[in-house]
Amino acid sequence: MRRRDFLKTVPAAAIGFPSIVSASALGLEGRPPASDRIVMAGVGFGMMGPGNMEAFLSKDEVQWVAVCDLDKNHLAEAKAMADTKYGNKSCAAYTNFDELLKRRDLDAVSLAVPDHWHAILSIESARAGWDIYGEKPLTHSLREGRALCDAVKRYGRVWQTGSWQRSVEDFHRACELVRNGRIGKILKIEVGLPEGHYDFARTFGQEAIVPPPPELDYETWVGPAPYAPYCKARVHMNWRWNMDFGGGQLMDWIGHHLDIAHWGMGWDLTGPVEVAGTAEYVKSGIYNSPVRYKLDVKYADGTPMVIAGGYPEIWMGAKWIGERGWIWVDRSGFMTEPAGLRNERIGPNEVRLYRSRDHYRNFLDCVRTRALTIAPCEDAHRSASVGHLGVIAIETGRKILWDPATETIIGDPDAEKLLSRAYRKPWQLPA
Amino acid sequence: MSNLKMNKPGSGVLRTAALLAGLFCLIAAQAAPSLDALLKDLAVFQNGGTEEVLHAFRAYVRAHRDGAEERESLETKLDAFLAGEATPASKMAVCRELRTIGTERSVPVLAGLLAAAETTDAARYALEKIPGPAADKALIEALVKTSGSIKLGIIQSLGGRKSQIAMPELAELVLVGDEATAGAAATALGSVGGPDASKALFNLLGVASGEVKSRTASSLLLCGEELLKNKDTKAAAAIYDRVFGSKVSEPIRKAAFKGKVRASGGAAEEAVLAALGGRDGSLREAALDMIPEVFGPESIGRATALFPKLIPAEKIRFLSVLCGYPKDATLPVIKAATDSPDASVRVEALRVLEKTGDGSVVGLLAERAARASGPEQFAARTSLLGMKGADIDQAVLDLLAAASDEAVKAVAVRAVGERSIGAGKDALISIVRSGPAVLRLEAIRGLKGLAGPEDLSALLVLLPGLEDETEQEEMQNLIAGVALTIVRPNARADAVKSLLAVTTDLKARGSLLRVLGKIGDDSGLPLIRKALAEGNPDLVDAAVRAFCDWPTSTAKDDVMAVARTSANPVHKVLALQAFIRMIELEPYRNPAAAAADLEIALKLTSRPEEKKLVLGVLPRFACPEARAIAESLLNDPEVKAEAAIAVARIKERLGS
Known part of the structure; x- marks a missing residue:
């Protein structure tokens, strides 16, 4: 039983209520009382973690009690964020996730670690009874995705x-317009993603093998991925450009714009039936994810989709092309043809999609109500699956025939082998 | 080089062609080295060295793995490579390819690599995916020769292969291995699955402890799911009972409870009801999770009967679950919960009415939307606007007609608009015409989703009668919005122009001029110019503002004229700001000409506000003239920061 539940079911007198209780703990100062707060921890603060933590810290019902990171510098910064927020030094800091797992007071965790760690940490978190806010892509391989779901x-x-775009007005509206047939039958879908490699950490070119810095537990950082010696360019943020640790632009963004394309079509719980793809790579260095790529995808109803990075004719974002016009949406804009379509009101008696205007708030609300969030695990798995299948199609050089019901590749044993990844010793996917 | 295109040589260029052909062969030979050459280079590859050889090796394998003979030859050479002297990093590269193309032929050489720390991962990567029992046997044999993390890796691979023949060894390791080994073996057994694995894990649960016990229990849950999938509910129930009683952890106990329920067939409802009515809070949570799976619309009443006994947090969860049931079965409980003494429960009850409510709750929701505050009011409003069904629309209209309380009526007015209830349009127009002030603004806003071009005349007639400035402006926006839906652009202002021609009241004319400005139909410009020329202060004010509202750059000269000549400082500022905005609307213009216009604007002002606007627009017309203008403001203390940014952006765009 977690602390929150314990406090709810046992009379206060029975647990030796302290004689001095802060106003904040009692729910004065506008915050919910401690017994009603959602106790959270965060794991991974190299890129998305700090922003996610900041968003959760801004919610009164969240009590952030612990942070965990393999890099002591990141860890110190994350702890400082929580301590500054609460004006104390109470936030616990862990470099070892197993130690965090021993805590019995957590309700939820926010995970923002490299892709190759997603599945193991997420499943362990689920086993611990924690609710989870996790980054996309859902997992590093398709089979991991099924196991996590x-x-x-x-x-x-x-x-x-x-996949926070689901909680943004433009994306929501665009999908509702598509779902309500405003542009008629959908003839084609275009999903534009970024190309190339971006130097997030300003470490491009720093590929000389050197000893890992003392603040980083590099052995654990590599974790289940095939071992590769430390160099600055391999780790923080830019790990995503090597396919052993991330999935390049394709997998980084598939959980955004393809996810939106799926949402608009009502394909959250299914997937394509055919995926073919081509890609271009840089020919040297440690980054081996595609820099330019194109996937030709087909769904069961025959609708074709193109997913591309580095093809200017495919606009960044999601674009549905229908019999009576088109709808395009991206973070930079929302356009329709005919133009007036953009402002059409969706009536209550039409298809109304799940509505959230604050992705973090939606998660916290669902922690209370136990309802599905706006971006649940299965939906994320189906979005990521298209990317995984694309990577396999590129790798094999063949069109992949996919059965989305059984999640199996049809007639291609080589490709089937690529649905999972090998784990380095001693790592293992938990049950 | 296969896609290198060469022109067919003509008779006069044979020598050149021969040279080119020789060059082609040379390049081709360099671009596509033989496998032997590649492997020779690969053999000395070290992690951290240039990875070009890896890229080339992968490319070679991809190009030669699809034909059966070629594939066999490739595998043979790769096996030979693994048997020879080569760096561990190069052997990893080869094993990664064997993961896809390897067969039982590769097993012996891979088996030889399993026990060594530097090659064991590589060997496992390949062996995990090689079909047939030989790979299983190699891994099993390696178990006894290895220890520590190497052994853990092998156990993991056997689980990944779902190796049934490794069952006895894995089961033994759970019993005799150290904690890490036993835990890994327990997890692997869960992956292997099947009756034997289930049986082994079942027996182990009683003797294991700590982390091993926890892993064993999780694996048993996996086995239980497999059994349920195969409809073996009896065996599944036995497993779940055992795990449930094992006291491993609350999450696992709850998962086992759910499994028990799923395996209990016809007794599922009783099991959930017993838990829901029991004293165990943890099980009540699990029972709530199971309600959608267990109770149908006909039986959900049995569960809702227990609703009053739950604590508030559980009531919130229960209400959320009820969203998925027909309203007949759940509405009384939800309605009652809207009066709960706990505010969170009330909010949740109001929220779920969006999915479960019918016409009977419209009054309740309107009342709360009008009277409550904070989350409760928001939930009531959201549900009122989001409930589906024609009966809801009719209930809203009935409420609009019958409500005596103005606050409730205002909610109904808003709902008519937000829900786009076409049958309520006339009622809203009537409220704008003669309703109380507190409802008029809401009615005007509501009409935005309802009125069409056919209503323009009626709306225009109402415009002069509105005294309140906000109502006037909202009505002008409404009329302009409706006019903009007319397909022919030069017909959009027709109704306004016609009325303007026969209107003498100055205030009414001013209001109509403002509407013309918002529509932006160019055929209306002469009327605005005429009004400006009349000189009446009210009309001049309306005309200037109409020019300034103009949505395109057609009125650019008009606003410039006002900016230059008006004696009214407010008009000068408004006109100048509109002028700068309209320059920005012409991105296709010659940059130097646009910059010249912006310079004119600068000369007409001494205020930092307009200078900042100019500096914001200048980079869009990057040219030396624009840069000079921006640089001229670098020493202006009020805008020097904006000037510096503009200069930097212009330089960036000019590439200087």
Whole structure:
């Protein structure tokens, strides 16, 4: 039983209520009382973690009690964020996730670690009984995605994926217009993603093998991925450009714009039936994710989709092309043809999609109500699956025939082998 | 080089062609080295060295793995490579390819790599995916020769292969291995699955402890799911009972409870009801999770009967679950919960009415939307606007007609608009015409989603009668918005122009001029110019503001004229700001000409506000003239920061 539940079911006198209780703990100062707060921890503060933590810290009902990171510098910064917020030094700091797992007071965790760690940490979190806010892509391989969805269901956890575009007005409206047939039958979908590699950490070119810095537990950082010696360019933020640790622009963004394309079509719980793809790579250095790529995808109803990075004719974002016009949406804009369509009101008696205007708030609300979030695990898995299948199609050089119901590749044993990844010793996917 | 295109040589260029052909062969030979050459280079590859050889090796394998003979030859050479002297990093590269193309032929050489720390991962990567029992046997044999993390890796691979023949060894390791080994073996057994694995794990649960016990229990849950999938509910129930009683952890106990329920067939409802009515809070949570799976619309009443006994946090969860049920079965409980003494429960009850409510709750929601505050009011409003069904629309209209309380009526007015209830349009127009002030603004706003071009005349007639400035402006916006839906651009202002021609009241004319400005139909410009020329202060004010509202740059000269000549400082400022905005609307213009216009604007003002606007627009017309203008403001203390940014942006765009 967690602290929150314990406090709810046991009379205060029975637990030796302290004689001095802060106003904040009692729910004065506008905050919910401690017994009603959602106790959270965060894991991974190299890129998305700090922003996610900041957003959660801004919610009165959240009590952030712990941070965990393999890099002591990141860890210190994250702890300082929480301590500054609460004006104390109470936030616990862990470099070892197993130690965090021993805590029995957590309700939820926010995970923002490199892709190759997503599945293991997420499933362990679910086993611990924590609800999870996790970054996209859901997992590093398609089979991990299925295992994670099963675990989230098995342990009855609330899951929110960091596919926050679903909680933004323009994306929501665009999808509702598509779902309500405003442009007629959809003839084609275009999903534009970024190309190339971006130097997030300003470490491009720093590929000389050197000893890992003392603040980083590099052995654990590599974790289940194939071992590769430390160099600055391999780790923080830019790990995503190597396919052993991330999935390049394709997998980084598939959980955003493809996810929106799926949402607009009502394909959240299914997937394509055919995926073919081509890609271009740089020919040297440690980054081996595609810099320019194109996937030709087909769904069961025959609708074709193009997913591309580095093809200017495919606009960044999601674009549905229908019999009576088109709808395009991206973070930079929302356009329709005919133009007036953009402002058409969706009536209450039409298809209304799940509505959220604050992705973090939605997660916290669902932690309370146990309802599905706006970006649940299964939806994220189906979005990521298209990217995983694309990577396999590129790798094999063949069109992949996919059965979305059984999640199996049809007639291509080589490709089937690529649905999972090998784990370095001693790592293992938990049940 | 296969896609290198060469022109067919003509008779006069044979020598050149021969040279080119020789060059082609040379390049081709360099671009596509043989496998032997590649492997020779690969053999000395070290992590941290240039990875070009890896890229080339991968490319070679991809190009030669699809034909059966070629594939066999490739595998043979890769096996030979692994048997020879080569760096561990190069062997990893080869094993990664064997993961896809490897067969039982590769197993012996891979088996030889399993026990060594530097090659064990590489060997496992390949062996995990090689079909047939030989790979299983190699891994099993390696178990006894290895220890520590190497052994853990092998256990993991056997689980990944779902190796049934490794069952006895894995089961033994759970019993005799150290904690890490036993835990890994327990997890692997869960992956292997099947009756034997279930049986082994079942027996182990009783003797294991700590982390091993926890891993064993999780694996058993996995086995239980598999059994349920195969409809073996009896075996599944036995597993779940055992795990449930094992006291491993609350999450696992709850998961086991759910499994028990799923396996209990016809007794599922009783199991959930017993938990829901029991004293165990943890099980009540699990029971709530199971309600959608267990109770149908016909039986959900059995569960809702227990609703009053739950604590508030559980009531909130229960209400959320009820969203998925037909309203007949759940509405009484939800309605009652809207009067809960706990505010969070009330909010949740109001929220779920969006999915479960019918016409009977419209009054309740309107009342709360009008009277409550904070989350409760928001939830009531959201549900009122979001409930589906024609009966809801009719209930809203009935409420609009019958409500005597103005606050409630205002909510109904808003709902008519937000829900786009076409049958309520006349009622809203009537409220604008003769309703109380507190409802008029809401009615005007509501009409935005309802009125069409056919209503323009009626709306225009109402415009002069509105005294309140906000109502006037909202009505002008409404009329302009409706006019803009007319397909022919030069017909959009027709109704306004016609009325303007016969209107003498100055205030009414001013209001109509403002509407013309918001519509932006160019055929209306002469009327505005005429009004400006009349000189009446009210009309001049309306005309200037109409020019300034103009949505395109057609009125640019008009606003410039006002900016230059008006004696009214407010008009000068408004006109100048509109002028700068309209320059920005012409991105296709010659940059130097646009910059010259912006310079004119600068000369007409001494205020930092307009200078900042100019500096914001200048970079869009990057040219030396624009840069000079921006640089001229670098020493202006009020705008020097904006000037510096503008200069930097212009330089960036000019590439200087």
